[in-house]
Amino acid sequence: MTVPTMPLRVNDHHQANDIEEAERAHLAAVLGQVRAAVARSGALAARTEESHREAGAQLAASRGELAPEEAHLSAFELNRLDAQAAVAARSHRRLEKLLASPYFARVDFLDGDDADGGASGASEQGTAADSDASAGPDAGGTVSAGGAPEVTYIGRFAFTWENKAVVSDWRSPVAALFYDFEPGPVAFQAPAGERRGTLVRKRQVAVEEGRLVYAVDSSSSVRDEVLAQALSRSSDAKMHDIVASIQREQNAVIRDEAPGTLVIQGVAGSGKTSIALHRVAYLLYRQKERLSSQSVAILSPSRVFSDYISGVLPELGEEPVRSWSLHELASLLLEGIAKVAPARSFADEADAVRAERAQVKGTEKFAQSLAAWLDGQLAAGGALFEPHDLPVGGDVAEAAWLAERFSAYAPVPFEERLDLVAGDALELAHGKTFGRYAHAMPTRRELRSRLLRMMRAKNPLALYRRFLADTGRSALLKMAAKGTVEWEDAFPLVLCAWAFRGSDGFAAAAPVRHLVIDEMQDLSPAAHEAVSRLFRCDKTLLGDANQLVDGRVAAPPETVAAHYPGARVVRLMTSYRSTFEITELARRVLPVGGLVAVERHGDEPRFVRCGDTAGVLGAVDAAVGRWRAAGRRTLGIIAKSDFLAARYAELIGRVHEVALITDETDTYPGGIVVTSVRLAKGLEFDEAVLLDADGRQYATEADRHLLYVAVTRAMHGLTILYRDEPSPFLR
Numbered sequence: 001m002t003v004p005t006m007p008l009r010v011n012d013h014h015q016a017n018d019i020e021e022a023e024r025a026h027l028a029a030v031l032g033q034v035r036a037a038v039a040r041s042g043a044l045a046a047r048t049e050e051s052h053r054e055a056g057a058q059l060a061a062s063r064g065e066l067a068p069e070e071a072h073l074s075a076f077e078l079n080r081l082d083a084q085a086a087v088a089a090r091s092h093r094r095l096e097k098l099l100a101s102p103y104f105a106r107v108d109f110l111d112g113d114d115a116d117g118g119a120s121g122a123s124e125q126g127t128a129a130d131s132d133a134s135a136g137p138d139a140g141g142t143v144s145a146g147g148a149p150e151v152t153y154i155g156r157f158a159f160t161w162e163n164k165a166v167v168s169d170w171r172s173p174v175a176a177l178f179y180d181f182e183p184g185p186v187a188f189q190a191p192a193g194e195r196r197g198t199l200v201r202k203r204q205v206a207v208e209e210g211r212l213v214y215a216v217d218s219s220s221s222v223r224d225e226v227l228a229q230a231l232s233r234s235s236d237a238k239m240h241d242i243v244a245s246i247q248r249e250q251n252a253v254i255r256d257e258a259p260g261t262l263v264i265q266g267v268a269g270s271g272k273t274s275i276a277l278h279r280v281a282y283l284l285y286r287q288k289e290r291l292s293s294q295s296v297a298i299l300s301p302s303r304v305f306s307d308y309i310s311g312v313l314p315e316l317g318e319e320p321v322r323s324w325s326l327h328e329l330a331s332l333l334l335e336g337i338a339k340v341a342p343a344r345s346f347a348d349e350a351d352a353v354r355a356e357r358a359q360v361k362g363t364e365k366f367a368q369s370l371a372a373w374l375d376g377q378l379a380a381g382g383a384l385f386e387p388h389d390l391p392v393g394g395d396v397a398e399a400a401w402l403a404e405r406f407s408a409y410a411p412v413p414f415e416e417r418l419d420l421v422a423g424d425a426l427e428l429a430h431g432k433t434f435g436r437y438a439h440a441m442p443t444r445r446e447l448r449s450r451l452l453r454m455m456r457a458k459n460p461l462a463l464y465r466r467f468l469a470d471t472g473r474s475a476l477l478k479m480a481a482k483g484t485v486e487w488e489d490a491f492p493l494v495l496c497a498w499a500f501r502g503s504d505g506f507a508a509a510a511p512v513r514h515l516v517i518d519e520m521q522d523l524s525p526a527a528h529e530a531v532s533r534l535f536r537c538d539k540t541l542l543g544d545a546n547q548l549v550d551g552r553v554a555a556p557p558e559t560v561a562a563h564y565p566g567a568r569v570v571r572l573m574t575s576y577r578s579t580f581e582i583t584e585l586a587r588r589v590l591p592v593g594g595l596v597a598v599e600r601h602g603d604e605p606r607f608v609r610c611g612d613t614a615g616v617l618g619a620v621d622a623a624v625g626r627w628r629a630a631g632r633r634t635l636g637i638i639a640k641s642d643f644l645a646a647r648y649a650e651l652i653g654r655v656h657e658v659a660l661i662t663d664e665t666d667t668y669p670g671g672i673v674v675t676s677v678r679l680a681k682g683l684e685f686d687e688a689v690l691l692d693a694d695g696r697q698y699a700t701e702a703d704r705h706l707l708y709v710a711v712t713r714a715m716h717g718l719t720i721l722y723r724d725e726p727s728p729f730l731r
């Protein structure tokens with residue numbers, strides 16, 4: 001359930017009544033058509049189900065009696081009916097959604113040829129009531145007669161009734177009129193080429209549960225109000241679509257269809273994640289022949305985050321797409337090579353030596369030196385292969401010849417290269433011995449494993465060790481457990497594995513034609529390098545260089561983009577999530593140049609001195625009480641580290657029902673959530689409570705970034721608890 005939308009405050013009464021009356025009549029007509037379509041689709045679904053049942057029963061009854069080709073035909077028929085049922089179910093789901101809210105906007109467009117004096121056209125329209133009444137229910141979504149403007153209603157998906165477009169999809173070309181233009185002369189790209197004319201009217205129409213909430217002609221103040229309403233709603237366990245209030249700078253990103261890689265750097269709350277999901281929906285719609293939900297994938301920081309965003313595509317009528325968490329991807333890529341320990345927040349790191357190890361491996365320098373070293377080893381003349389004379393049947397392959405063959409196949413990955421050399425050696429031996437030793441010849445595989453013994457690194461992990469040894473960094477590798485590497489070693493090891501075995505073993509990458517990478521700042525340079533090589537498709541990367549939770553130094557998006565050939569960078573500077581007051585505080589924590597806070601006001605963040613743990617728990621209790629009284633849905637209680645979050649969850653859990661977010665959490669629970677800053681990243685809460693925001697806890701530059709992430713999770717209210725003195729970053 002979402003919080004009901006309120007009538008807009010910007011309407012002039014008189015005009016509002018006329019407009020609303022006309023829109024109410026139009027809505028009634030459209031809903032009548034949708035209801036008829038629902039009935040039709042229900043009947044079709046029932047017929048399909050019946051045919052399916054009959055075909056299944058027939059197949060079962062005649063099992064064994066049917067000739068193979070007849071059985072094949074019946075199975076084929078069943079599959080066809082399955083596919084038909086799936087299409088019918090999808091269309092039925094859409095129709096049901098249309099019943100609740102068929103559209104959110106209307107544009108009236110006067111074609112160029114008729115557009116003489118377009119502005120006067122607008123006034124001659126008379127009241128909207130007149131034009132709508134004359135359009136009538138049968139006129140459909142697009143009306144154009146005798147110089148009258150074409151009226152198009154825009155919704156989440158298109159609806160056609162009796163071959164007339166009643167509602168146009170928000171992704172259709174004509175919808176650009178709503179997102180990108182003000183009333184006046186316009187030009188937009190239609191399927192048949194550019195269309196020029198006059199945008200006579202642009203109207204915002206809110207329909208909820210089949211009822212008109214408001215209808216108002218759009219102006220900038222209306223749009224601000226619509227946005228403010230959208231932003232003031234309560235958050236819940238799933239992210240929502242934003243189709244009715246996409247902003248112009250966001251729309252440009254959503255509709256950017258140029259191939260290649262797009263890197264979106266956006267301040268906290270600028271709508272990056274929303275935009276990425278709308279962009280996926282847009283591309284699926286526009287590039288139907290090229291893309292399907294099976295060929296789009298999302299790489300996201302955590303499993304709970306995937307769950308949190310999983311509602312948006314179905315809301316937009318698209319199927320969910322596949323998603324991997326970064327850890328899942330690393331584990332899959334290292335299957336059979338090593339296990340991967342979970343990422344750790346630097347805030348949890350008591351071991352300074354380990355923290356330093358992690359830091360070094362997260363640098364560009366480390367990734368570059370690994371890449372250069374691997375290139376050197378893979379090149380002709382690389383020093384990892386130390387051959388000696390090798391008996392092959394009745395012959396001997398000499399060391400120098402083996403070395404020469406090995407070099408000749410550079411830069412093929414080592415295992416494949418050894419296989420090729422083994423093949424050459426066998427061929428040579430056969431040739432020289434005229435087949436006399438055929439019985440004594442080793443198999444190619446045996447020969448390959450003998451050659452492998454001549455390598456100075458016999459597997460990917462050994463190769464990684466050798467790199468560290470050769471570059472004086474041996475101390476950087478500590479296994480987290482037997483056969484388990486630390487998180488920061490995962491992607492460097494992946495690159496070593498590819499040098500060893502090639503990168504084409506990960507079949508799941510092949511069908512991906514568009515990859516979305518959320519929270520790009522979470523990927524180390526080695527991870528970017530690996531992802532860039534693995535997924536050769538178009539990509540959308542999004543993130544915020546300032547939201548670092550692993551103690552690394554912020555890098556500009558251009559540094560990230562450099563890992564993706566030809567990538568282009570866009571920046572989003574307006575922060576939509578939080579009230580003006582909360583964004584102002586975030587700006588004090590971290591002065592982000594150019595950040596614009598959206599004008600939506602709320603209470604000033606509340607600072608509470610707590611003294612000791614009992615004081616903290618008392619203050620949490622009070623905050624929970626206020627949150628409940630406000631009737632909001634989500635409350636995030638945020639501790640600096642995973643360890644502290646777990647401890648507080650236990651203490652607060654004695655009094656309130658709370659859910660702790662951990663690396664294993666895969667369903668975003670809503671309600672009261674206790675989490676570390678690291679795991680809160682990407683999520684948002686109606687209200688947030690920051691625990692122990694003291695100078696002792698948040699003192700370094702890395703802590704400052706953590707605090708920025710924590711503060712920007714709150715949408716409507718923020719309570720900051722400290723024991724003695726708030727962190728200097730908050731003052």
Ligand SMILES: Nc1ncnc2c1ncn2[C@@H]1O[C@H](COP(=O)(O)OP(=O)(O)OP(=O)(O)O)[C@@H](O)[C@H]1O
Nearest residue numbers: 230245246247268269270271272273274576577682
């Ligand atoms: N045009 C818009 N209309 C309505 N709501 C919007 C709009 N743009 C953003 N929002 C809302 O602002 C909030 C932040 O959006 P989102 O989570 O996509 O931002 P983000 O840039 O990914 O944030 P962060 O990096 O801080 O995690 C969400 O609640 C989203 O619905």
